[in-house]
Amino acid sequence: MAILELNDVHTYYGHIHALRGISLRVELGEIVTLIGGNGAGKSTTLNTISGLLRPRQGDIRLYSEDLRLLKPHEVVAKGVVQVPEGRRVFGRLTVTENLEMGAFTRQRGEVAAHMERVYALFPRLKERRRQLAGTLSGGEQQMLAMGRALMAQPKVLLLDEPSMGLAPVLVDSIFDTIRQLHGAGTTILLVEQNARMALQVADRGYVIQTGEVILHDTAANLRENESVQKAYLGVS
Amino acid sequence: MLKTWFRRLSGTDLIMYAIGVTVTIAIIWGSLATLASGKYSLPQWQDLVVFGLAQGSIYALIALGYTLVYGILRMINFAHSEVFMSGPFTAYFVARALDQSGFLERSPVVGMLIVTAASMLTSLVIAILVERVAYRPLRNAPRLVPLITAIGASYALQYVFRGLYGSGVERYPELAIFKGEWFLAGVRVLRTQAVVIVAAIALMAVLYVFVMLSKTGKAMRAVSEDKDAAALMGIDVDRIIATTFAVGGALAGAAGILYVLIFGQVQFYMGFVPGIKAFTAAVLGGIGNVPGAMVGGLFLGVFESVGPSLFLDGLGIPAPYQLKDVIAFAMLVLFLIFRPSGILGERLATKKA
Numbered sequence: 001m002a003i004l005e006l007n008d009v010h011t012y013y014g015h016i017h018a019l020r021g022i023s024l025r026v027e028l029g030e031i032v033t034l035i036g037g038n039g040a041g042k043s044t045t046l047n048t049i050s051g052l053l054r055p056r057q058g059d060i061r062l063y064s065e066d067l068r069l070l071k072p073h074e075v076v077a078k079g080v081v082q083v084p085e086g087r088r089v090f091g092r093l094t095v096t097e098n099l100e101m102g103a104f105t106r107q108r109g110e111v112a113a114h115m116e117r118v119y120a121l122f123p124r125l126k127e128r129r130r131q132l133a134g135t136l137s138g139g140e141q142q143m144l145a146m147g148r149a150l151m152a153q154p155k156v157l158l159l160d161e162p163s164m165g166l167a168p169v170l171v172d173s174i175f176d177t178i179r180q181l182h183g184a185g186t187t188i189l190l191v192e193q194n195a196r197m198a199l200q201v202a203d204r205g206y207v208i209q210t211g212e213v214i215l216h217d218t219a220a221n222l223r224e225n226e227s228v229q230k231a232y233l234g235v236s
Numbered sequence: 237m238l239k240t241w242f243r244r245l246s247g248t249d250l251i252m253y254a255i256g257v258t259v260t261i262a263i264i265w266g267s268l269a270t271l272a273s274g275k276y277s278l279p280q281w282q283d284l285v286v287f288g289l290a291q292g293s294i295y296a297l298i299a300l301g302y303t304l305v306y307g308i309l310r311m312i313n314f315a316h317s318e319v320f321m322s323g324p325f326t327a328y329f330v331a332r333a334l335d336q337s338g339f340l341e342r343s344p345v346v347g348m349l350i351v352t353a354a355s356m357l358t359s360l361v362i363a364i365l366v367e368r369v370a371y372r373p374l375r376n377a378p379r380l381v382p383l384i385t386a387i388g389a390s391y392a393l394q395y396v397f398r399g400l401y402g403s404g405v406e407r408y409p410e411l412a413i414f415k416g417e418w419f420l421a422g423v424r425v426l427r428t429q430a431v432v433i434v435a436a437i438a439l440m441a442v443l444y445v446f447v448m449l450s451k452t453g454k455a456m457r458a459v460s461e462d463k464d465a466a467a468l469m470g471i472d473v474d475r476i477i478a479t480t481f482a483v484g485g486a487l488a489g490a491a492g493i494l495y496v497l498i499f500g501q502v503q504f505y506m507g508f509v510p511g512i513k514a515f516t517a518a519v520l521g522g523i524g525n526v527p528g529a530m531v532g533g534l535f536l537g538v539f540e541s542v543g544p545s546l547f548l549d550g551l552g553i554p555a556p557y558q559l560k561d562v563i564a565f566a567m568l569v570l571f572l573i574f575r576p577s578g579i580l581g582e583r584l585a586t587k588k589a
Contacts (some may be wrong), residue, residue, distance in 0.1 A: 088464070
């Protein structure tokens with residue numbers, strides 16, 4: 001059963017037609033990846049789901065509930081939480097305060113337990129919990145951004161370029177975390193420039209080009225697909 | 237390093253530094269001359285400092301409203317001086333009613349608390365109204381646009397209140413409990429001044445704890461850093477912005493009652509000067525910075541109270557006290573030239589670490 005479903009979604013930036021009828025679905029417990037070049041509309045898709053952008057046409061459903069007209073904070077309350085591109089942690093709040101903000105929609109009583117779970121996933125954050133987030137390294141900030149989103153106990157986690165700007169070692173560790181979350185049953189929609197890594201962790205993938213889905217298949221098949229290899233995996 | 241600094245020095249810089257040095261010398265010269273002449277006695281200086289602290293704590297409370305809103309919207313809410321005026325002006329009628337019924341005589345403390353609550357509530361409602369009507373629809377407009385509506389809202393409010401309550405000066409009833417003076421370690425403090433300073437410090441402490449420790453306060457800080465990221469965390473950004481205006485408004489309403497304790501009267505135009513002084517204080521402290529507004533307010537209050545006698549008298553300027561506004565705004569200009577980030581403000585370059 002599809003947990004998150006987009007049907008013919010059109011989004012505009014002013015006059016620019018950025019999404020030209022995106023349709024996709026994410027099943028419970030799956031990792032689905034969107035791959036595509038710069039400006040293809042990957043982040044636009046996530047921001048449309050999150051309610052930062054309002055689609056002019058089309059359907060966005062969580063189970064059968066319509067998300068299309070909700071504001072960003074209402075989408076979060078429904079259980080769709082995004083880790084934005086570039087991490088966007090609150091630099092002048094401490095690590096703990098950042099995590100508390102992630103749990104903004106949750107009841108006060110649950111917060112401590114969720115925080116322990118995030119600290120178990122990222123022990124590094126626990127060591128630095130009193131530090132201002134702005135003083136963390138890039139990799140730690142990415143962990144914090146992911147931990148912060150997990151505080152909301154998302155039904156679907158939207159990850160926008162989690163590996164951006166990180167050293168290769170850290171990219172591996174972030175993808176390990178994604179696998180770990182997958183193992184724990186988290187449903188993830190992953191946007192990545194690093195198509196090779198993304199297709200290794202994902203179950204299925206969609207290839208987006210100029211605001212349209214041009215291809216979708218299982219990740220294994222996409223890895224073997226010749227045009228995908230040429231365009232996104234650097235195989236000639 | 238010194239060499240590159242010299243090379244970068246432009247003609248304007250030279251003039252600026254010349255002005256800075258001249259003013260500094262004039263201040264030191266004037267102060268020394270005043271002190272050498274012995275024209276003012278120690279108790280007189282103490283009076284000026286205490287008055288400055290009382291005045292400054294009022295500035296600080298109003299300045300918090302400017303700085304909170306600036307922190308979250310990067311916008312100067314020029315209607316804040318009218319938010320400040322609306323509270324005590326409206327509460328005046330509550331005070332008059334309580335006074336006529338004799339309640340204010342019988343239980344002055346409860347009475348004044350009621351009046352203060354009325355003032356805070358009015359200012360709070362006006363602040364939320366201004367945000368909702370004049371700013372929220374323009375949230376995504378260029379930054380100059382809300383600045384202009386802010387000025388429009390300011391005038392609109394002034395004349396709405398003039399229309400409602402008239403253009404006369406109204407005197408608050410005087411209460412016996414606020415008369416008299418205390419001596420603290422030999423320093424004379426009028427009762428009203430003591431009440432003002434203590435109340436302002438208490439309110440600022442409450443605000444600081446609220447912003448640092450409460451869930452809403454943390455959300456306010458998160459929104460002020462990154463609105464979209466805050467929204468993606470499930471924070472209702474519009475509600476947090478409205479809350480910010482409400483908090484600033486309530487503080488301004490309280491400041492209005494403290495203002496009345498010292499000056500005793502209200503009028504539709506009363507917001508202008510304290511408003512612009514408080515804005516100055518917010519800039520001096522570092523706009524957007526909560527402790528900065530507090531420090532800036534107290535600093536400006538003392539500076540403009542002590543300044544005229546200390547700096548100008550010694551230079552032989554007649555009737556220096558009338559020049560206290562000149563001193564306040566001259567200091568604003570100097571700060572904008574030499575330390576635009578304010579006393580506690582971060583340097584802009586280090587802001588995005």
